[in-house]
Amino acid sequence: MNNEYVIATDSTTDMGKEYYEQNNVSYIGMHYIMDDIEYVQYSENDLPIKEFYDKVRAGSMPKTSQVAYDDLTKLFESILDEGKDIFYLCFSSALSGSYQTALLVAKDLMEKYPDRKISVVDSVSASGGEGLLLNLCVTKRNQGATLDELTEYAERIKHNTCHLFTVDDLNHLHRGGRVSKLSAVVGGMLGIKPILYVSDTGHLIPYAKIRGRKQSLDSMAKQMKEKYLPGQNEEIYICDGDARKDAEYLADQIKKMMPDVKRVRYDNVGAVIGTHSGPGTVALFFVGKDRIPTDVK
Numbered sequence: 001m002n003n004e005y006v007i008a009t010d011s012t013t014d015m016g017k018e019y020y021e022q023n024n025v026s027y028i029g030m031h032y033i034m035d036d037i038e039y040v041q042y043s044e045n046d047l048p049i050k051e052f053y054d055k056v057r058a059g060s061m062p063k064t065s066q067v068a069y070d071d072l073t074k075l076f077e078s079i080l081d082e083g084k085d086i087f088y089l090c091f092s093s094a095l096s097g098s099y100q101t102a103l104l105v106a107k108d109l110m111e112k113y114p115d116r117k118i119s120v121v122d123s124v125s126a127s128g129g130e131g132l133l134l135n136l137c138v139t140k141r142n143q144g145a146t147l148d149e150l151t152e153y154a155e156r157i158k159h160n161t162c163h164l165f166t167v168d169d170l171n172h173l174h175r176g177g178r179v180s181k182l183s184a185v186v187g188g189m190l191g192i193k194p195i196l197y198v199s200d201t202g203h204l205i206p207y208a209k210i211r212g213r214k215q216s217l218d219s220m221a222k223q224m225k226e227k228y229l230p231g232q233n234e235e236i237y238i239c240d241g242d243a244r245k246d247a248e249y250l251a252d253q254i255k256k257m258m259p260d261v262k263r264v265r266y267d268n269v270g271a272v273i274g275t276h277s278g279p280g281t282v283a284l285f286f287v288g289k290d291r292i293p294t295d296v297k
Helices: 017-022 049-057 069-080 098-112 127-142 146-162 170-174 181-190 213-227 242-255 271-277
Strands: 004-010 023-029 031-034 037-042 064-067 087-089 116-123 161-166 192-197 204-211 236-242 261-266 280-287
Touching: 004 069, 004 127, 004 146, 017 023, 023 069, 031 271, 037 069, 049 271, 064 271, 069 087, 069 098, 087 098, 087 127, 087 146, 098 116, 116 146, 127 146, 127 161, 127 236, 127 261, 127 280, 146 161, 192 213, 204 213, 213 242, 213 280, 236 242, 242 261, 242 280
Parallel strands: 004 023, 004 087, 087 116, 236 261
Antiparallel strands: 031 037, 031 064, 161 192, 161 280, 192 204, 236 280
16 A cells, blocks of 8 residues: 555545545545534534435425635645645535635645645546545555556546436425426426436536436436446445435346446435435446436437
């Protein structure tokens, strides 16, 4: 293992605190506010995920905030003071201002620590897509990659981390500006379950409107078959917003269609991402040819 640098990231990977601890990854917990109380993801001051989604279902309207300059400075300095460089994988710049904050912190600290290096990578990813990219980077680090080699690898492979997701309630996407109020109301009445993907620039893009929950999950499995790279997806990631049975249904369809998928890592869509996607979200992440979906027939 390369001990000259530390991999750091933020809690929007949705990988869980145990993953960070087991894999020597430093992280910063993102903040969210619910019912006028501020919480920090993966800290002692964090809501159990089931409670979070139950509160949203009951009408609570959480809000999120980007990484604070002082918080990130504290994390980075704790690493730099140990004489280590930093590889920081950041939440998509298209969805948060955290990347710009990280660049500013890195610039300021490299002036203070001229012998140290901080590499900041925009994951252009979210949730398990950012988590998948993180795990690929951890594997590369464990194989002995230098900081520069890891940075080059991450910048190259990040556009092959495919994100597909569907939501149960269009109103959460409407609040985030992803669909119009009319689409949310009509879609809800008709049982429309949109499928979205994350583009090369890290934006959320709707690309299909499917009537019915199982049909939307089936459509995601078909899309993966069109885009995935055989031999590079023995383990895929599925995250859900308190909808594990639907996540398991999707996994079953994928395994039937792509028997080279041997394992599925299930995680929760955490509170920060879940604020914008809502309960019932199911998200699929895998290594593919590129991120742009083909038309699902």
